Amino acid sequence: MNTVTSPSLEARHVCKSFRAGRIVSTVLDDLSLHVDAGELTLICGPSGCGKSTLLSILSGLQPADSGHVHALGESLDDMDKRALERFRLLHTGFVFQGFNLFPALTAFEQVALPLGYLGLKRDIVRARARTALDEVGLGPRMHLRPAELSGGEKQRVAIARALAKEPALLFADEPTSSLDAANGQMVIDMLHRIARRHGTTVLCVSHDPRLIGHADRLLTMEDGHILEDRRPSATDTVHPISGASR
Numbered sequence: 001m002n003t004v005t006s007p008s009l010e011a012r013h014v015c016k017s018f019r020a021g022r023i024v025s026t027v028l029d030d031l032s033l034h035v036d037a038g039e040l041t042l043i044c045g046p047s048g049c050g051k052s053t054l055l056s057i058l059s060g061l062q063p064a065d066s067g068h069v070h071a072l073g074e075s076l077d078d079m080d081k082r083a084l085e086r087f088r089l090l091h092t093g094f095v096f097q098g099f100n101l102f103p104a105l106t107a108f109e110q111v112a113l114p115l116g117y118l119g120l121k122r123d124i125v126r127a128r129a130r131t132a133l134d135e136v137g138l139g140p141r142m143h144l145r146p147a148e149l150s151g152g153e154k155q156r157v158a159i160a161r162a163l164a165k166e167p168a169l170l171f172a173d174e175p176t177s178s179l180d181a182a183n184g185q186m187v188i189d190m191l192h193r194i195a196r197r198h199g200t201t202v203l204c205v206s207h208d209p210r211l212i213g214h215a216d217r218l219l220t221m222e223d224g225h226i227l228e229d230r231r232p233s234a235t236d237t238v239h240p241i242s243g244a245s246r
């Protein structure tokens with residue numbers, strides 16, 4: 001359980017552009033936001049509006065062109081490459097659309113492997129890997145390889161891998177895009193539970209409107225800005241088949 005006071009993530013006046021030949025596209029345009037610990041914040045918006053770019057800047061994977069980013073009270077702008085790598089290793093977990101699992105490793109090995117980089121003792125690695133797999137309901141299937149697991153189970157292994165690090169910050173980029181409605185719901189509920197139970201800051205980007213009702217907070221992006229910042233209510237429950245808001 002982390003003890004960081006909120007906000008645990010903060011962006012101030014962040015700008016980011018990409019250049020292709022002579023054309024410069026502004027992806028993030030003077031964007032400011034803060035994200036609090038212990039809840040699931042969902043960033044929604046149309047394809048190409050800059051959600052993944054924002055996530056990667058907030059997680060220290062790429063720098064902003066200008067503006068400031070603070071994570072867990074530390075300025076990411078002031079960190080060199082090595083310090084950023086260490087910060088990410090110690091404090092962040094990632095869950096991606098494509099699961100990013102190694103085909104040859106069992107679920108248990110997938111979760112245990114990154115814990116080795118934290119310099120933990122073997123017994124602790126094993127205990128943490130088991131606990132994380134139990135938490136996502138995969139304890140009994142921990143010896144299976146990706147080819148023997150369903151899509152939803154693979155994503156749960158990826159969540160366990162991130163969770164086992166006990167990160168203060170958990171980033172998820174389109175974690176439900178490759179999943180059907182039932183598995184997508186299970187995954188988003190799991191991310192929500194992790195935020196509540198562990199006090200983790202969970203930041204998820206998605207263009208899937210079915211996730212809205214499961215988030216504590218919804219940020220809607222368009223054209224590099226935060227258009228709306230609100231707390232979804234029960235009326236945001238989304239029809240599981242059509243994906244349409246009620």
Ligand SMILES: Nc1ncnc2c1ncn2[C@@H]1O[C@H](COP(=O)(O)OP(=O)(O)OP(=O)(O)O)[C@@H](O)[C@H]1O
Nearest residue numbers: 018019027045046047048049050051052053054207
């Ligand atoms: N490394 C890069 N080089 C050039 N252009 C990039 C780069 N990364 C992102 N872009 C462009 O920035 C824009 C925003 O991309 P981004 O992936 O952040 O959007 P998104 O909202 O996450 O989209 P999606 O929902 O489709 O994943 C896109 O037009 C994309 O082509």
